[in-house]
Amino acid sequence: xxxxxxxxxxxxxxxxxxxxxxxxxxxxxxxxxxxxxxxxxxxxxxxxxxxxxxxxxxxxxxxxxxxxxxxxxxxxxxxxxxxxxxxxxxxxxxxxxxxxxxxxxxxxxxxxxxxxxxxxxxxxxxxxxxxxxxxxxxxxxxxxxxxxxxxxxxxxxxxxxxxxxxxxxxxxxxxxxxxxxxxxxxxxxxxxxxxxxxxxxxxxxxxxxxxxxxxxxxxxxxxxxxxxxxxxxxxxxxxxxxxxxxxxxxxxxxxxxxxxxxxxxxxxxxxxxxxxxxxxxxxxxxxxxxxxxxxxxxxxxxxxxxxxxxxxxxxxxxxxxxxxxxxxxxxxxxxxxxxxxxxxxxxxxxxxxx
Amino acid sequence: xxxxxxxxxxxxxxxxxxxxxxxxxxxxxxxxxxxxxxxxxxxxxxxxxxxxxxxxxxxxxxxxxxxxxxxxxxxxxxxxxxxxxxxxxxxxxxxxxxxxxxxxxxxxxxxxxxxxxxxxxxxxxxxxxxxxxxxxxxxxxxxxxxxxxxxxxxxxxxxxxxxxxxxxxxxxxxxxxxxxxxxxxxxxxxxxxxxxxxxxxxxxxxxxxxxxxxxxxxxxxxxxxxxxxxxxxxxxxxxxxxxxxxxxxxxxxxxxxxxxxxxxxxxxxxxxxxxxxxxxxxxxxxxxxxxxxxxxxxxxxxxxxxxxxxxxxxxxxxxxxxxxxxxxxxxxxxxxxxxxxxxxxxxxxxxxxxxxxxxxxxxxxxxxxxxxxxxxxxxxxxxxxxxxxxxxxxxxxxxxxxxxxxxxxxxxxxxxxxxxxxxxxxxxxxxxxxxxxxxxxxxxxxxxxxx
Numbered sequence: 035x036x037x038x039x040x041x042x043x044x045x046x047x048x049x050x051x052x053x054x055x056x057x058x059x060x061x062x063x064x065x066x067x068x069x070x071x072x073x074x075x076x077x078x079x080x081x082x083x084x085x086x087x088x089x090x091x092x093x094x095x096x097x098x099x100x101x102x103x104x105x106x107x108x109x110x111x112x113x114x115x116x117x118x119x120x121x122x123x124x125x126x127x128x129x130x131x132x133x134x135x136x137x138x139x140x141x142x143x144x145x146x147x148x149x150x151x152x153x154x155x156x157x158x159x160x161x162x163x164x165x166x167x168x169x170x171x172x173x174x175x176x177x178x179x180x181x182x183x184x185x186x187x188x189x190x191x192x193x194x195x196x197x198x199x200x201x202x203x204x205x206x207x208x209x210x211x212x213x214x215x216x217x218x219x220x221x222x223x224x225x226x227x228x229x230x231x232x233x234x235x236x237x238x239x240x241x242x243x244x245x246x247x248x249x250x251x252x253x254x255x256x257x258x259x260x261x262x263x264x265x266x267x268x269x270x271x272x273x274x275x276x277x278x279x280x281x282x283x284x285x286x287x288x289x290x291x292x293x294x295x296x297x298x299x300x301x302x303x304x305x306x307x308x309x310x311x312x313x314x315x316x317x318x319x320x321x322x323x324x325x326x327x328x329x330x331x332x333x334x335x336x337x338x339x340x341x342x343x344x345x346x347x348x349x350x351x352x353x354x355x356x357x358x359x360x361x362x363x364x365x366x367x368x369x370x371x372x373x374x375x376x377x378x379x380x381x382x383x384x385x386x387x388x
Numbered sequence: 389x390x391x392x393x394x395x396x397x398x399x400x401x402x403x404x405x406x407x408x409x410x411x412x413x414x415x416x417x418x419x420x421x422x423x424x425x426x427x428x429x430x431x432x433x434x435x436x437x438x439x440x441x442x443x444x445x446x447x448x449x450x451x452x453x454x455x456x457x458x459x460x461x462x463x464x465x466x467x468x469x470x471x472x473x474x475x476x477x478x479x480x481x482x483x484x485x486x487x488x489x490x491x492x493x494x495x496x497x498x499x500x501x502x503x504x505x506x507x508x509x510x511x512x513x514x515x516x517x518x519x520x521x522x523x524x525x526x527x528x529x530x531x532x533x534x535x536x537x538x539x540x541x542x543x544x545x546x547x548x549x550x551x552x553x554x555x556x557x558x559x560x561x562x563x564x565x566x567x568x569x570x571x572x573x574x575x576x577x578x579x580x581x582x583x584x585x586x587x588x589x590x591x592x593x594x595x596x597x598x599x600x601x602x603x604x605x606x607x608x609x610x611x612x613x614x615x616x617x618x619x620x621x622x623x624x625x626x627x628x629x630x631x632x633x634x635x636x637x638x639x640x641x642x643x644x645x646x647x648x649x650x651x652x653x654x655x656x657x658x659x660x661x662x663x664x665x666x667x668x669x670x671x672x673x674x675x676x677x678x679x680x681x682x683x684x685x686x687x688x689x690x691x692x693x694x695x696x697x698x699x700x701x702x703x704x705x706x707x708x709x710x711x712x713x714x715x716x717x718x719x720x721x722x723x724x725x726x727x728x729x730x731x732x733x734x735x736x737x738x739x740x741x742x743x744x745x746x747x748x749x750x751x752x753x754x755x756x757x758x759x760x761x762x763x764x765x766x767x768x769x770x771x772x773x774x775x776x777x778x779x780x781x782x783x784x785x786x787x788x789x790x791x792x793x794x795x796x797x798x799x800x801x802x803x804x805x806x807x808x809x810x811x812x813x814x815x816x817x818x819x820x821x822x823x824x825x826x827x828x829x830x831x832x833x834x835x836x837x838x839x
Contacts, residue, residue: 045729155580155581155583156580158829159829163556163583164553164554164556164583166433166437166463166464166465166553167465168437168465168467170467170470171465171466171467174465174466174467176466178464178465178466179465358403359403359406359580361403
């Protein structure tokens with residue numbers, strides 16, 4: 035689909051006229067794909083400074099029409115055409131797959147929702163700051179928490195959001211000059227320490243068929259996460275080798291089931307045991323491995339194309355201790371996971387300071 | 389709009405002291421008095437988001453139960469009930485007050501009725517419990533007068549706007565004896581646990597938000613007498629920095645509420661804009677016939693099977709909207725188009741330069757708003773920032789400082805001069821690059837609707 039959105043950057047302000055721009059797209063992972071492209075161009079030596087803008091306007095159409103547009107992130111004809119809200123149903127099936135392989139209690143999904151809403155109250159930019167939510171409500175099976183698709187109910191969903199975000203990525207040379215000019219240490223400026231990127235089969239049914247004998251439900255998502263850690267020189271989320279660890283995670287909770295999946299895929303628990311981290315409070319801001327201190331896609335909002343960039347910005351805030359009330363104490367490495375489609379495109383970054 | 393974050397976003401200092409304050413007291417039980425009224429059940433529902441037990445009290449248990457039912461509908465969650473209990477003043481107040489950490493009064497806006505209930509509160513409350521009133525107009529000092537030391541030290545105004553679960557702007561008003569630490573705690577509790585945008589105001593009639601806001605609304609109601617409601621709401625439309633137009637706002641809050649607020653300000657204040665605070669006679673006589681705005685089926689505007697209709701203030705009858713001829717105002721579409729491209733300052737320049745009576749009138753109302761807000765600094769609050777925050781977070785109007793910053797101070801002063809309203813010193817003495825709006829993290833574009 036032609037949109038030429040990149041060219042609109044010149045319309046933000048005439049001063050941008052004459053700058054090279056481009057638009058990147060990978061469904062809900064678009065923001066991260068843009069970050070990957072920008073960092074690759076910097077590493078290739080083409081440019082030394084890139085502005086990565088994530089932007090989405092979703093509230094100009096009714097929710098059902100918006101849901102249908104989002105359906106094109108799946109294989110539309112096979113998985114989405116003629117279906118109301120196809121994505122909740124696809125991620126409901128992710129929950130069903132966990133249920134089949136390991137067992138899954140709705141109570142743990144409700145707790146994930148509750149935590150994201152609670153964290154969002156601490157984030158001044160979060161969409162749901164004033165919304166009414168608690169675990170009991172997330173578990174309610176009434177018309178105030180209506181079913182949207184399979185086991186996914188309203189409280190399990192991320193939001194329809196208008197939002198935009200911008201980050202700047204720079205080469206080491208540019209960052210050095212920037213730091214020197216401001217009298218700060220280069221090592222205090224966060225950098226992308228590692229990245230991971232993978233693409234799985236487009237149809238959800240094909241994904242789970244392929245992973246039937248595998249350790250993880252979405253093995254390509256797992257490999258995205260571990261390759262980002264490996265590039266960052268981090269052995270695992272806890273730094274079990276005595277080296278660096280991941281102090282917090284901003285993950286893609288488009289639905290509670292996707293966060294449930296992320297918990298074991300990050301290696302916070304063994305496969306199928308995500309519920310343990312939920313029950314033991316490990317995901318809380320002051321927990322063992324805080325997940326989505328910002329409130330994530332459920333609490334902060336999900337402006338689809340902007341989300342990956344927002345996650346990177348939140349990682350930056352955490353490692354620079356500028357996250358305000360949702361600050362993870364002492365965070366030096368924060369990892370993101372951004373997913374397009376039903377776990378199809380996955381991108382992860384490790385952002386940290388030394 | 390928020391005040392959580394320092395301008396540089398740093399976590400030190402402010403956040404640590406917030407956390408220490410939050411830990412300094414506990415609010416585990418809130419008792420809401422007058423829980424059957426709109427503000428009562430709306431506030432009670434809000435408290436259940438952060439407090440494990442909220443008691444809904446009213447004259448009868450049946451009324452309190454009706455309040456709880458309304459609260460459930462308001463926030464759309466049946467779980468409110470699992471955190472709530474209901475009762476009557478006669479049977480349940482005494483026991484409830486014994487364990488209450490916060491007593492929230494939302495009974496009728498009448499000094500005698502409030503005093504009556506405070507007599508009971510005084511008698512049965514714990515000396516360390518906080519007592520707050522949601523009053524939007526009565527004097528906090530007068531309400532506290534004659535009470536015990538511990539009552540006065542723990543008493544303040546906590547003015548939520550309706551509906552409290554949606555509108556986050558909240559005014560916090562001390563009396564002369566309010567304990568400073570209690571007030572600091574309550575502010576942080578409301579900000580962090582209830583997601584409120586907290587604004588401290590002085591104990592002046594209608595405080596800050598309603599004083600400034602209803603001055604503008606009433607001026608528009610006066611204009612409607614001569615021009616008709618449809619034209620007024622077109623002239624002071626969304627392009628002037630508001631989502632809901634002024635007369636539609638009065639219809640929404642209710643004509644009786646509007647009258648109570650402006651009559652109160654009219655009686656108790658004497659400032660340079662006093663004539664604009666006189667309730668139009670036409671509204672008073674129509675109210676006597678039952679016109680109260682949306683809740684009575686219609687106010688300045690009504691909807692019928694035939695479509696939208698507009699009140700003729702002289703006759704009290706309604707005319708179909710499409711039969712009313714409005715003068716052309718091409719500059720409105722021009723401004724809306726610029727807003728749709730986020731070119732707000734350019735839009736404001738079009739408003740400043742637009743020709744014709746309608747544009748002049750729009751500038752007069754906007755100028756009156758800016759002037760009145762800046763002139764109240766020192767009287768109703770410490771700085772223009774408090775007024776900016778409550779107009780943004782309480783009324784969803786472009787804060788006065790945002791308008792001045794978009795116009796530039798010199799152009800704003802010229803507009804005020806042409807409108808014949810008072811020019812505040814802060815604006816008259818401003819340099820060309822001075823900026824007034826103090827919230828770097830607020831996206832001010834959200835106040836300008838492209839319509």
